Amino acid sequence: MKLHAYGRSSASFRVRIALNLKGLSYETVSHDLTRDEQRDSHYLSVNPQGLLPALEDDGAVLTQSLAIIEYIDAKKPEPPLLPREQLARARVRALAQLIAADTHPLVTKRVAQRLRDDCGQDEQAVQRWRLHWLHVSFRAFETHLATSAEDGRFCHGGSPTIADIALVPQAVVAEQLGISLNAYPLISRIVEGCLQLPAFQDAHPDNLGRGEA
Amino acid sequence: MKLHAYGRSSASFRVRIALNLKGLSYETVSHDLTRDEQRDSHYLSVNPQGLLPALEDDGAVLTQSLAIIEYIDAKKPEPPLLPREQLARARVRALAQLIAADTHPLVTKRVAQRLRDDCGQDEQAVQRWRLHWLHVSFRAFETHLATSAEDGRFCHGGSPTIADIALVPQAVVAEQLGISLNAYPLISRIVEGCLQLPAFQDAHPDNLGRGEA
Numbered sequence: 167m168k169l170h171a172y173g174r175s176s177a178s179f180r181v182r183i184a185l186n187l188k189g190l191s192y193e194t195v196s197h198d199l200t201r202d203e204q205r206d207s208h209y210l211s212v213n214p215q216g217l218l219p220a221l222e223d224d225g226a227v228l229t230q231s232l233a234i235i236e237y238i239d240a241k242k243p244e245p246p247l248l249p250r251e252q253l254a255r256a257r258v259r260a261l262a263q264l265i266a267a268d269t270h271p272l273v274t275k276r277v278a279q280r281l282r283d284d285c286g287q288d289e290q291a292v293q294r295w296r297l298h299w300l301h302v303s304f305r306a307f308e309t310h311l312a313t314s315a316e317d318g319r320f321c322h323g324g325s326p327t328i329a330d331i332a333l334v335p336q337a338v339v340a341e342q343l344g345i346s347l348n349a350y351p352l353i354s355r356i357v358e359g360c361l362q363l364p365a366f367q368d369a370h371p372d373n374l375g376r377g378e379a
Numbered sequence: 380m381k382l383h384a385y386g387r388s389s390a391s392f393r394v395r396i397a398l399n400l401k402g403l404s405y406e407t408v409s410h411d412l413t414r415d416e417q418r419d420s421h422y423l424s425v426n427p428q429g430l431l432p433a434l435e436d437d438g439a440v441l442t443q444s445l446a447i448i449e450y451i452d453a454k455k456p457e458p459p460l461l462p463r464e465q466l467a468r469a470r471v472r473a474l475a476q477l478i479a480a481d482t483h484p485l486v487t488k489r490v491a492q493r494l495r496d497d498c499g500q501d502e503q504a505v506q507r508w509r510l511h512w513l514h515v516s517f518r519a520f521e522t523h524l525a526t527s528a529e530d531g532r533f534c535h536g537g538s539p540t541i542a543d544i545a546l547v548p549q550a551v552v553a554e555q556l557g558i559s560l561n562a563y564p565l566i567s568r569i570v571e572g573c574l575q576l577p578a579f580q581d582a583h584p585d586n587l588g589r590g591e592a
């Protein structure tokens with residue numbers, strides 16, 4: 167398997183965690199987002215959307231991190247990244263999508279660029295925009311956790327699921343932007359617990375080897 | 380089943396299509412987004428994120444349209460809304476997420492409000508923002524379709540999947556905003572084909588009965 171990724175892309179971070187949890191080995195092709203390498207014609211021929219990550223496997227190119235992770239989960243079922251029961255599956259998918267659909271797309275580099283270039287926003291306004299959406303989502307995520315009996319050491323029970331896989335990279339980005347997770351005690355506890363696991367640690371942008379970052 | 384929805388919410392439109400394709404009956408509780416009814420305290424106690432749709436079933440509240448649709452698909456497997464083969468499942472999930480994660484969240488009412496209220500953007504700029512992201516995504520979606528041998532009458536083969544369920548509501552919104560789908564011949568053909576089916580027609584905001592809209 168070949169993973170097209172970038173160290174600091176939080177959607178790439180998600181897929182690395184999933185691959186690590188499954189113990190699957192893969193080759194990384196790094197595309198530097200800060201140099202817009204994901205817009206290079208060679209990569210556009212792999213993924214016409216020019217977004218990261220993409221996973222090459224079995225002659226196919228898979229895109230969209232959550233779709234890739236569900237594929238990985240089906241390819242190697244142990245340990246499972248979703249609970250078995252259908253309402254529980256819906257709950258962890260919803261938590262993952264709260265991050266992947268309602269949060270992350272609003273705080274990406276391409277959105278910040280558009281705010282600067284077309285909407286005339288300065289760095290302070292772009293930062294305010296990012297913090298606004300991160301806080302809106304973390305409040306919702308925290309309330310989801312607080313109003314359910316299902317969270318344990320992780321978002322759902324005693325082992326990591328796609329909900330944790332989506333949450334941790336977004337929490338790491340939020341902290342880098344200056345957000346303290348202290349206001350979100352359940353999120354904070356779960357993120358801390360996850361980052362004690364090698365699968366999460368090894369996927370963290372700060373811990374990547376040369377060529378992967 | 381009780382669907383909390385709003386006629387013109389395109390994520391609600393997705394869930395209505397899925398329920399109709401499965402032939403499942405449901406009660407609609409309408410929350411008027413134009414009056415911010417989704418922020419009412421009663422609804423916030425159902426869905427703390429204050430977003431639509433949410434589905435009540437079996438004593439649980441499900442959120443996030445794609446998670447809800449996968450739940451519906453598992454609850455009533457026929458007709459299937461995802462292909463059986465894993466690479467194919469990853470493809471239709473990725474197409475659905477291209478809309479649900481990379482497109483729709485950028486063109487919602489709450490984002491438009493933020494652009495106006497905090498970024499000082501006028502209606503013309505908000506409209507330009509919406510058209511920009513819709514065109515970026517439709518170009519990518521069209522290229523995905525054009526570079527795959529998998530599309531047929533629908534995004535994937537001969538029956539509707541979650542990819543079509545995500546695409547059609549976004550295409551309807553785009554046309555309402557003045558985008559012509561002529562520039563996207565594959566999308567245009569698929570949307571037209573879907574809208575000939577009663578499941579899609581009956582879910583269309585223009586065709587809802589009183590109390591559902």
